[in-house]
Amino acid sequence: MYAILMGRVYYLTLHANMQENQFCGIDLLQESGQQEIKKAIKQFIDFAYAKD
Numbered sequence: 927m928y929a930i931l932m933g934r935v936y937y938l939t940l941h942a943n944m945q946e947n948q949f950c951g952i953d954l955l956q957e958s959g960q961q962e963i964k965k966a967i968k969q970f971i972d973f974a975y976a977k978d
Contacts, residue, residue: 931971938963963966
């Protein structure tokens with residue numbers, strides 16, 4: 927799971943630096959966009975490890 931998450935983070939970082947445009951409506955070059963991604967990653971981890 928860690929490898930998949932890190933791969934996504936690397937991809938988003940490269941996309942933001944190379945394309946300099948939004949990704950799915952999120953501006954990754956802005957602090958607010960970065961916070962959205964961090965929040966989504968936390969939700970993904972919480973969901974993956976949630977006990978039924």
